[in-house]
Amino acid sequence: MRIAFFSTQPYDKVFFDKCNVDFGYHLEYFETGLEEQTVSLVPANTEAVCVFVNDKVDKAVIQQLADKKVQYIALRCAGFNNVDLEAAHQYGIRVCRVPAYSPEAVAEHTLAMLFTLNRKIHKAYNRVREQNFSLNGLLGTNIYKKTTGVIGTGNIGAVFCRMMKALGTEVLAFDVAPNEELIKEGIKYVSLDELFAKSDIISLHCPLTPETMQIINQESLAKMKDGVMIINTSRGKLIDTQAMIQSLRAKKVGALGIDVYEQEEKVFFRDLSGTILEDERLQLLTSFPNVLVTAHQAFFTDEALTQIAFVTLDNLKQLTTTNEIVGRIAEL
Numbered sequence: 001m002r003i004a005f006f007s008t009q010p011y012d013k014v015f016f017d018k019c020n021v022d023f024g025y026h027l028e029y030f031e032t033g034l035e036e037q038t039v040s041l042v043p044a045n046t047e048a049v050c051v052f053v054n055d056k057v058d059k060a061v062i063q064q065l066a067d068k069k070v071q072y073i074a075l076r077c078a079g080f081n082n083v084d085l086e087a088a089h090q091y092g093i094r095v096c097r098v099p100a101y102s103p104e105a106v107a108e109h110t111l112a113m114l115f116t117l118n119r120k121i122h123k124a125y126n127r128v129r130e131q132n133f134s135l136n137g138l139l140g141t142n143i144y145k146k147t148t149g150v151i152g153t154g155n156i157g158a159v160f161c162r163m164m165k166a167l168g169t170e171v172l173a174f175d176v177a178p179n180e181e182l183i184k185e186g187i188k189y190v191s192l193d194e195l196f197a198k199s200d201i202i203s204l205h206c207p208l209t210p211e212t213m214q215i216i217n218q219e220s221l222a223k224m225k226d227g228v229m230i231i232n233t234s235r236g237k238l239i240d241t242q243a244m245i246q247s248l249r250a251k252k253v254g255a256l257g258i259d260v261y262e263q264e265e266k267v268f269f270r271d272l273s274g275t276i277l278e279d280e281r282l283q284l285l286t287s288f289p290n291v292l293v294t295a296h297q298a299f300f301t302d303e304a305l306t307q308i309a310f311v312t313l314d315n316l317k318q319l320t321t322t323n324e325i326v327g328r329i330a331e332l
Helices: 010-020 058-068 085-090 103-118 121-129 155-166 180-184 194-197 216-224 241-249 280-287 302-321
Strands: 002-005 026-029 048-051 071-074 094-096 148-153 171-176 202-203 228-232 253-258 291-293
Touching: 010 026, 010 302, 048 194, 048 291, 058 085, 071 291, 085 094, 094 302, 103 121, 103 155, 103 202, 103 228, 103 291, 121 253, 148 302, 155 171, 155 180, 155 202, 171 194, 194 241, 216 241, 280 291, 291 302
Parallel strands: 002 026, 002 048, 048 071, 071 094, 148 171, 148 202, 202 228, 228 253, 253 291
Antiparallel strands: none
16 A cells, blocks of 8 residues: 655654555655645545644645545544545545554643742742752742642543543543443533633643634633633644733733644644744744643654554554454544
């Protein structure tokens, strides 16, 4: 099988080439993202394209893929909001994803952002490097006995719930499909309004759907406690960035940690250190002392990348040999 990879980074090649020793596919890598203007890069006789979170696989792209006889779209991620599934079905292209690779990786990064913001570790690190050992301005609070609100309790959200419960916080959760195991473990499911009103910390772990688009907006922010901490390691468009900026300025939001961003496809996974950042909202966010931004890094562990490579290639193997994927909910 010939597979064309888009939005490829050096580490993608390392992990997929290593894993491919057991599959024997022909892999071709392209640094550019997949969109209507780049479909022409797909070589002849390509059976599958492998895409990532910011590739734009809309109907126009899918139509061209179908014209090229591409049979499969393999997402090397869990989210699939960037693929027009209806168009894929219309043109007979099978779509698969990696629904769970290492939920611990993302949950641990979420926790790292929470601790960094609360105890201002990033500021302390920079101060000490400049031989400034003052503690002024570094005051934090105990996480113990705070209330944590978790929106979305799938694989990652469930792990994060357990982490926060282990730290001694009361965990409130919201999900359209409550996890019975979490309920048995003492996690309390509540309405969104109650979660907003009672939480000291709110962490987003839900997929991007029409219902969750900008779930954090001016109206929901107004319902929250003053000084609330919000962490988003899920999808950038879960947050209305302009409303968040206003809430930060008004000190409604005490701290914000984001590993994803509303317009990240123009910025993340690129080295822009030698240029002027043209995204004014992102530039403004990074100027706030109580905002921590990482560039879609939460998934980035050795274990997660190993699993992503294996599941992606194995999905394609199962689709081509048995015409179905057994053992995981991976086909869309």
